[in-house]
Amino acid sequence: MGTASHNIATQSKTLPCEMTLENLTEFPEGRRVLTCIQCGTCAGTCPYGELMQYPPRRIIGMLRAGELEKVFTSDSLLECVACYACTAKCPRGIDLTGVLLPLIKEQVLLHLPVMPAELQKALENKLRYGNPMGESPRKRAAWVKTAGVPVRILSEDPRPAEVLWYVECYTSYHPRGQDNARATARLLHALGIDFAILGNEEKCAGECGRLSWERGLYNTLMEYNMLVFAKYQFKMIVTSCPHAYDAFRYRYPIVGFNYRISPVPPFFAQYLPQLKSILKRNLNYTVTYHDSCCLGRHNNLYEEPRALLRAIPGVKLVEMVHNRVNTICCGGGGGGMWLDTYYKTKGIERLSERRVKEAIATGADVLAVACPYEVSRFEDALKVLGHEKKMIVRDITELLAEAIEV
Numbered sequence: 001m002g003t004a005s006h007n008i009a010t011q012s013k014t015l016p017c018e019m020t021l022e023n024l025t026e027f028p029e030g031r032r033v034l035t036c037i038q039c040g041t042c043a044g045t046c047p048y049g050e051l052m053q054y055p056p057r058r059i060i061g062m063l064r065a066g067e068l069e070k071v072f073t074s075d076s077l078l079e080c081v082a083c084y085a086c087t088a089k090c091p092r093g094i095d096l097t098g099v100l101l102p103l104i105k106e107q108v109l110l111h112l113p114v115m116p117a118e119l120q121k122a123l124e125n126k127l128r129y130g131n132p133m134g135e136s137p138r139k140r141a142a143w144v145k146t147a148g149v150p151v152r153i154l155s156e157d158p159r160p161a162e163v164l165w166y167v168e169c170y171t172s173y174h175p176r177g178q179d180n181a182r183a184t185a186r187l188l189h190a191l192g193i194d195f196a197i198l199g200n201e202e203k204c205a206g207e208c209g210r211l212s213w214e215r216g217l218y219n220t221l222m223e224y225n226m227l228v229f230a231k232y233q234f235k236m237i238v239t240s241c242p243h244a245y246d247a248f249r250y251r252y253p254i255v256g257f258n259y260r261i262s263p264v265p266p267f268f269a270q271y272l273p274q275l276k277s278i279l280k281r282n283l284n285y286t287v288t289y290h291d292s293c294c295l296g297r298h299n300n301l302y303e304e305p306r307a308l309l310r311a312i313p314g315v316k317l318v319e320m321v322h323n324r325v326n327t328i329c330c331g332g333g334g335g336g337m338w339l340d341t342y343y344k345t346k347g348i349e350r351l352s353e354r355r356v357k358e359a360i361a362t363g364a365d366v367l368a369v370a371c372p373y374e375v376s377r378f379e380d381a382l383k384v385l386g387h388e389k390k391m392i393v394r395d396i397t398e399l400l401a402e403a404i405e406v
């Protein structure tokens with residue numbers, strides 16, 4: 001067993017209806033794991049497959065052989081960035097990323113002699129402060145003052161709203177994430193949408209905690225967020241974070257979540273006719289779009305972000321070699337956001353660097369993204385590779401807002 005410091009969030013027990021390695025076969029998606037034909041597609045498609053001692057195919061082989069304990073004592077799953085590539089390509093339809101890997105990772109975490117410090121800190125911060133950066137919860141809505149448009153905070157004005165906008169951590173706190181927040185607020189405002197945010201009451205949805213092995217932390221955040229939602233009236237939730245969308249859509253229903261939910265790009269894509277009438281400014285950019293793993297591979301939302309980009313005057317869209325279902329992860333999922341130092345010490349190439357090399361090869365001058373993790377990851381990768389003068393990174397909302405501003 002690992003040291004006590006690993007177990008930062010065991011206050012919350014496993015939920016009664018939750019899948020575990022012990023009750024795996026009581027659930028259809030758990031029984032499906034046993035239908036694996038050992039084809040190796042998962043290992044072949046995994047961006048770090050060649051580095052993993054136990055890629056998914058081998059994990060299932062060990063499960064069948066009754067030797068899972070050996071998998072638990074290898075740190076090879078630290079390379080899994082929860083990118084859904086193996087899930088998307090598995091011919092048996094096994095949800096490796098959503099079902100099997102988090103259960104195994106949880107055990108790997110408990111067996112690690114030393115947890116990577118960056119990841120440990122991020123998980124502790126989520127528990128203590130409700131965000132991985134360790135920022136004060138009281139500053140979560142500080143960006144609102146610079147939004148340039150009114151942003152209603154429900155604790156101050158609890159009238160029912162059409163849209164509860166779930167901003168999430170990086171969009172609330174990271175300086176470049178706040179650019180996305182301000183752009184989204186301006187777009188919502190320009191479209192005349194009645195929206196409000198939770199402000200300081202909002203906490204991380206927790207998905208990357210779950211996919212990076214902390215079930216207890218995840219359940220704690222899930223219980224908290226459900227109590228906050230219940231305080232207010234709204235018709236739907238729109239979120240800037242594809243990871244939060246995944247959490248709400250796939251995991252929160254086990255605790256009764258049944259609100260309508262949409263990530264930002266498909267939500268704005270519904271308003272394309274109205275948007276086109278206000279997107280007046282010619283941006284004159286050649287843009288390549290990076291498909292986020294959660295939006296694209298996991299939720300089939302490939303075309304909505306592209307439709308938004310095509311609606312911007314003067315935007316020419318070009319594709320990277322790996323696009324849509326074949327996208328290469330930015331490396332931030334499943335805890336990867338807080339494992340860059342670990343990867344560096346192991347001499348492992350960061351996926352964000354692999355990805356920006358592809359983006360540069362398109363000749364585009366803008367790398368467009370739709371997940372708050374990606375802006376900082378790709379901007380950093382461009383700097384490390386010396387390409388920061390050749391390409392800028394922009395969230396789609398930033399490009400849309402730029403096109404409506406005169």
Ligand code: SF4
Binds near residue numbers: 039
């Ligand atoms: S891709 Fe699916 S069926 Fe093939 S080895 Fe991996 S888990 Fe098994």
Ligand code: SF4
Binds near residue numbers: 042046056083096097
């Ligand atoms: S989720 Fe992605 S990184 Fe993790 S094992 Fe599957 S393909 Fe590899």
